[in-house]
Amino acid sequence: xxxxxxxxxxxxxxxxxxxxxxxxxxxxxxxxxxxxxxxxxxxxxxxxxxxxxxxxxxxxxxxxxxxxxxxxxxxxxxxxxxxxxxxxxxxxxxxxxxxxxxxxxxxxxxxxxxxxxxxxxxxxxxxxxxxxxxxxxxxxxxxxxxxxxxxxxxxxxxxxxxxxxxxxxxxxxxxxxxxxxxxxxxxxxxxxxxxxxxxxxxxxxxxxxxxxxxxxxxxxxxxxxxxxxxxxxxxxxxxxxxxxxxxxxxxxxxxxxxxxxxxxxxxxxxxxxxxxxxxxxxxxxxxx
Numbered sequence: 388x389x390x391x392x393x394x395x396x397x398x399x400x401x402x403x404x405x406x407x408x409x410x411x412x413x414x415x416x417x418x419x420x421x422x423x424x425x426x427x428x429x430x431x432x433x434x435x436x437x438x439x440x441x442x443x444x445x446x447x448x449x450x451x452x453x454x455x456x457x458x459x460x461x462x463x464x465x466x467x468x469x470x471x472x473x474x475x476x477x478x479x480x481x482x483x484x485x486x487x488x489x490x491x492x493x494x495x496x497x498x499x500x501x502x503x504x505x506x507x508x509x510x511x512x513x514x515x516x517x518x519x520x521x522x523x524x525x526x527x528x529x530x531x532x533x534x535x536x537x538x539x540x541x542x543x544x545x546x547x548x549x550x551x552x553x554x555x556x557x558x559x560x561x562x563x564x565x566x567x568x569x570x571x572x573x574x575x576x577x578x579x580x581x582x583x584x585x586x587x588x589x590x591x592x593x594x595x596x597x598x599x600x601x602x603x604x605x606x607x608x609x610x611x612x613x614x615x616x617x618x619x620x621x622x623x624x625x626x627x628x629x630x631x632x633x634x635x636x637x638x639x640x641x642x643x644x645x646x647x648x649x650x651x652x653x654x655x656x657x658x659x660x661x662x663x664x665x666x667x668x669x670x671x672x673x674x675x
Contacts, residue, residue: 444527587625
């Protein structure tokens with residue numbers, strides 16, 4: 388399924404706010420004026436990983452990584468580091484080392500220089516991904532049951548959904564938009580691959596943003612994180628959230644259980660099972 392045509396950006400409701408969908412390479416969605424539903428009614432936070440949990444666009448991503456790396460360093464990306472459960476910023480700095488790109492006049496890797504280097508790479512990665520929008524639906528796919536699961540969870544009372552992903556924010560929105568899922572998420576409160584914090588810390592920050600935006604009641608009930616790797620399970624534990632692990636990525640169901648996931652699903656095809664798990668794990672009763 389292709390994303391919507393580029394043009395005037397429509398506004399669609401998400402939870403208690405109106406969200407303006409992004410243009411192809413425009414800024415990510417922003418929350419606009421509240422609707423008639425008070426934001427205080429939002430009391431449960433559900434976070435989703437994107438890659439290999441909801442979609443598989445690895446082939447498109449690899450091409451974008453290579454283009455952005457070459458534009459920033461002037462060198463080809465001959466070796467791509469492990470990308471599973473890593474952020475785009477981690478992938479970039481590991482790629483520098485793996486490809487033998489050391490500090491020099493064009494690559495200041497001091498703390499300040501590293502921040503500027505990452506900012507340049509993030510801009511180039513957004514542009515490179517934006518140039519591949521047409522490839523998302525032909526070389527990528529939504530994973531079985533993903534859209535149905537996200538749409539069904541959105542119908543639960545008091546739920547707001549966002550993402551906790553290694554992808555930078557503009558590209559996260561584009562990936563979900565390509566498969567008709569972006570309207571179910573509040574991107575303002577998510578965690579993204581351009582941030583320097585570990586994923587567990589990002590989860591805590593997302594919970595803080597949600598409480599600030601929707602009110603303290605959202606912090607009373609436990610959050611839940613749906614993701615596909617052992618590192619994601621650990622991030623949920625550090626961030627004080629439950630984890631529904633989906634064995635749709637590189638980790639087996641057994642490995643996800645051993646990592647301590649609250650529940651392990653083979654995939655998202657059983658919508659009722661996904662909704663039931665989220666409903667149970669985000670209820671105040673489950674925390675007691």
